[in-house]
Amino acid sequence: MKLPKNTFKSRLNIEKQYGCWAGLTTGYAAEILATVGYDWLLVDSEHAPNTTQSLLGQLQAIAPYHSHPIVRPESSDKDNIKRLLDIGVQTLMIPMVETAEQAKELVSAMHYPPKGIRGVGGGLARATRWDAIDNYLNIAGDELCLIVQIESSLGVKNAEEIANVDGVDAVFIGPADLSIGLGHPGNPYHGDVQSSISSVIDATLSAGKACGILAPVEADARKYMQMGCSFVAVGIDISLMRSAAKENLNKYLGARSKSNNSGTY
Amino acid sequence: MKLPKNTFKSRLNIEKQYGCWAGLTTGYAAEILATVGYDWLLVDSEHAPNTTQSLLGQLQAIAPYHSHPIVRPESSDKDNIKRLLDIGVQTLMIPMVETAEQAKELVSAMHYPPKGIRGVGGGLARATRWDAIDNYLNIAGDELCLIVQIESSLGVKNAEEIANVDGVDAVFIGPADLSIGLGHPGNPYHGDVQSSISSVIDATLSAGKACGILAPVEADARKYMQMGCSFVAVGIDISLMRSAAKENLNKYLGARSKSNNSGTY
Amino acid sequence: MKLPKNTFKSRLNIEKQYGCWAGLTTGYAAEILATVGYDWLLVDSEHAPNTTQSLLGQLQAIAPYHSHPIVRPESSDKDNIKRLLDIGVQTLMIPMVETAEQAKELVSAMHYPPKGIRGVGGGLARATRWDAIDNYLNIAGDELCLIVQIESSLGVKNAEEIANVDGVDAVFIGPADLSIGLGHPGNPYHGDVQSSISSVIDATLSAGKACGILAPVEADARKYMQMGCSFVAVGIDISLMRSAAKENLNKYLGARSKSNNSGTY
Amino acid sequence: MKLPKNTFKSRLNIEKQYGCWAGLTTGYAAEILATVGYDWLLVDSEHAPNTTQSLLGQLQAIAPYHSHPIVRPESSDKDNIKRLLDIGVQTLMIPMVETAEQAKELVSAMHYPPKGIRGVGGGLARATRWDAIDNYLNIAGDELCLIVQIESSLGVKNAEEIANVDGVDAVFIGPADLSIGLGHPGNPYHGDVQSSISSVIDATLSAGKACGILAPVEADARKYMQMGCSFVAVGIDISLMRSAAKENLNKYLGARSKSNNSGTY
Amino acid sequence: MKLPKNTFKSRLNIEKQYGCWAGLTTGYAAEILATVGYDWLLVDSEHAPNTTQSLLGQLQAIAPYHSHPIVRPESSDKDNIKRLLDIGVQTLMIPMVETAEQAKELVSAMHYPPKGIRGVGGGLARATRWDAIDNYLNIAGDELCLIVQIESSLGVKNAEEIANVDGVDAVFIGPADLSIGLGHPGNPYHGDVQSSISSVIDATLSAGKACGILAPVEADARKYMQMGCSFVAVGIDISLMRSAAKENLNKYLGARSKSNNSGTY
């Protein structure tokens, strides 16, 4: 058996890749989303209540489909990264990376010695398909992909250094955290936020790396792509569902008081 | 503690109630849907892979919200109904009821002797809030609601008798099964199907019961309400999510070949 | 490895055995209860939301302790009984047995041909410890125990015949269902119910079988034991916990209005 | 998206297909087994403690691999079959089929009207990939496969009639149940059992259907293939693991008393 | 939809609030306990085997009831706190806080910039009801409540500084850890422990903050309330259940040797 190709990584810098956030935390919901055809799905363990086992179930459910699963853990914890790689995650998105030093530690966490410090899982790990994959120890790194999130003013300041770290494949901008961190909560369109986004994109592209961003609004997505972003999360499963359901219901509620929308809360 | 009021039942025949199918099988997804404000949610165990425990989790998650949970089991099995009532289901929708005899057995399954054969769960059951509810044995039936589905030609033929069964609170029409059963798979608009729907609505209303139907297309929903339906499922969570996601993605894919939408399958 | 001894069965008719209902549906809660020292625990799948997997987890958790696990399924379904036996249940309590014919079918469901119709699970089943137990096919029946519940007027009428069925090891009386079935909901002390209980005990003992009952009130338990019951469920985990918690809280609430005990409900 | 091809069905009667029992009840274990390369895996819910959700997880985990998943439910229950088809099972193995009438009901349970009585799950069902598959209602039956088990003397007697039922694709012989049913528990080599096996194979092949059997012993497997069986379960995951582990441990235990192999039991 | 009111926080310093430990780790057990009427429940992830998902299920189950859920994580880990806030925890109890610096970091972990470093979950988080709550980013902090545990001699020494940290709403004393830390394992009544408790209460009240403690013994609870504690955990679900069950069983065991209480252990 051959090491699964990381299709997302191989298309970085080559073509646009459209993604969607997968926040429903089950293999069942993830497979439903995978039938839609996004190039990548962000299986989120930072802001959605996943466990290692629910992430595993989602990786399995998505595996037969076109969509490449990217997993976002809640932190840079190296021991957690070890476990995620072992269950077969090939692309990691790490939140709130602020320095090149942090980025280097992430690279180290993802690779075996001498490049890094990843522990050997061998026949116990799905990553190796329990040893069915030939030569895993020597080729594993080829199909791993590291995306670091820049989403703070310190991160913006260090963007060039971060993007230039060897082993960082891409940078992903988090507009929500960046906005609040710059003093403009909920307002990514503020000039400070926009100029920060612009400077991160430039720094990333200058380093020869790919840049991505979360942009559920179409106009934003198109703007950021024009600015150089090549992988954009254009939707969030939960938001897509809630918006569609609200729009659907509102067709009928009409004049009826909407006060019944809230119960206990 | 007082027996929870069955708000859905109390509004039957009084006002229109808009519902949505909940097919994602977790309390997490159910709570998300409950924030939207539908009057009722159909937690489906006929066509979605639920267990008694996943149904329980969904009942708990929906409890604080306006939306009333209706559970659809996969069959008329009386022992399963006993278990569903014990976890606190107050409104049941039973698929494929074709005779008054079946309907009477369902009524029997839902009520304690002498009206029926339901077993006493007492302090073990969420239905009684583990005995926190006063006088549950004598008042339980007041807040239970039975919806039978008519979705076959035999059911249509017996609609009047079924609707008149004492203890049947409402009839729900299943257009998809009815269509295929009448020889028009996927075509609920065929004249035979439409006249069957019409006759079931009439029979139900004549019996003084409420009639409901699944109609995710707005024009259908409005037509059926004009024909007399008072509780309509105007959406399906999974379909709402998939449609919204496809529409979202298609904005961007443009000219790109969509052949990448299918992987293994 | 030897077939685990059914300690409950071996003590039937020899000594009193005190039991407790286990209704919390997890191995964790079951192990906690098992530390208390009851002779048997009734792991309930009739009125508590268990699945085959949660029952398995409870059997495993209880295994190292003195308490013998008895499982009560929600029905007489023979295919479900097959699955319960396969996960290692040795003693089954079946609700609402009303005729000798039903009892015979239960015996049949529990035994291999030619005595019955149980299917062979072999190396797939925990019952055989995945084939670690020698000669399981020929000795399995020795350690299985069938308790049938008599809890309806028809059952009472047929008690003698039921108790005499070969393969029925014991009869268990359900006072709550019996009361409501005889027209006295919530009142097991009514003369009709008491005389029914008495006649079932007598019929059972006459047949040389053991008789049990649920009696969380001490005076009841002592009375029924005097009448001949030898295995009595003297407690229910959920009720014990709730009662103790309420008593505990009430020490402090004192004058404060207890209206805050109910929220949404 | 196209309806997934039932590779197992398409190879029936064309080439030998080697299978393995999957009894460990998780997607994780099922994926591990799927890396081995068997043509089919029998995901067993008759003798292993699965739920609909654990079966779903196993179907998802196996999907990317060569191995075709066959699901065995615990009974012929039509409502359960409806649910299994909805989660995407394409091949069912049904235990203990004894008459042509039973076989016809199974065919009916698997097909939409007018051929059968299967209910329409539509956008709620993984079978349709939540409506991503074109024309599912009309083509679903093409990729479904029904295997009936003959494993009793009555089944043997009716083998020809059963095999000739239109919609039965294959017959699978259960030697363990057949042996005990014929009065030879644990001895499938007894002449009565062997002649029964032989007659079922002949009846099945005469009907133009494929015949399969469970034969973990190589000599048996080869013999049954010579007799006409074309799909043979040559292993059981649990047994393979336990045998290998015992053999491994015994290399070392040597002279040490093996009495330590049993703990409580 | 409005941000849920933190009823526990709003009653701090105004009235006594009685709580109970919830250690059974399921939504089912948590809802049972919530029917009792405690003002708050401590859902414990420090000493009970919870995961983020089991905590979520408990929050959902408790939501309709009077009892306010407080979650105790196993550590001060900021990324874990981010996840707990995202699933909707409003009140956190943090074990073993020993310095004002630690307390300040906890405050930082709970608040968005510029007050702290909490990451923005937005539409992915139950905290915002998936964006159904208006203006969450700006008002979130109003309904969050931080309780720090002082339960070591170093913590006692720094109690005044810790209690005075802006953003610390209350201090909770852990008598068991304090006792063992002071060299008196299992003896909270030792003079050293008592004087430490007294000094922590005084320091907390002087800082204008509320003080709580665990005191399952009534006399202790009353004493600590007299000393100034306003929220007291007067029970532990597991202990209440076990004690009640043991007392219940002991009524009957009488003379019988209790040696059967221990099995393997």
Place this chain on the structure above:
Amino acid sequence: MKLPKNTFKSRLNIEKQYGCWAGLTTGYAAEILATVGYDWLLVDSEHAPNTTQSLLGQLQAIAPYHSHPIVRPESSDKDNIKRLLDIGVQTLMIPMVETAEQAKELVSAMHYPPKGIRGVGGGLARATRWDAIDNYLNIAGDELCLIVQIESSLGVKNAEEIANVDGVDAVFIGPADLSIGLGHPGNPYHGDVQSSISSVIDATLSAGKACGILAPVEADARKYMQMGCSFVAVGIDISLMRSAAKENLNKYLGARSKSNNSGTY
């Protein structure tokens, strides 16, 4: 109830103990493996996707059997160790210990003050059997066992100091990580690796501690035992199963192209 005896610890330095890796992450699979009779099972949370709850289920499942469960967490995290001890883990194996300082912190994490910093779980913890065990606080340490893994060149260098740390009961060598760390990925037979192994064994024995190693190949196991190892993991459940299955299948595939072994991957 008495504190469970740590049979593994009591046999250290007295007799050879043969172990097996348990990587399948469920109580069900763990119980199957426990029927085989290994002296110890390594329940792995470093390279297998366990949660605290799945570890608990495995501890419960193994409890009645001869095999002693050793749990390996993914890191040295002290708060995680606290939780593992609370669910009743008695023997911990900690990966990648490189200095005496780290080892001392591990000892501290496992013991109550004044020896360490472990928090008191009391009636909430399975470790104390929810307070059924007498005097737990004072005797807990007697039955706890700490195994540290030496599997890096730095660890080898510090082996003597590490082994001499009071509270370290044994050292376990990880040949896979050691090999790759020394620049010989996948080649534990390289002279550098072998001499490192030899020096760790010597250092450990000199300190009067027991030494263990993972050695699934019989010749290796025997060699390392001759060199002084007294507890050897001679198998890995997943590998045993996969190897046996592959060997089984290959008997039949014969000439057929094995290209069908890989699907998507």
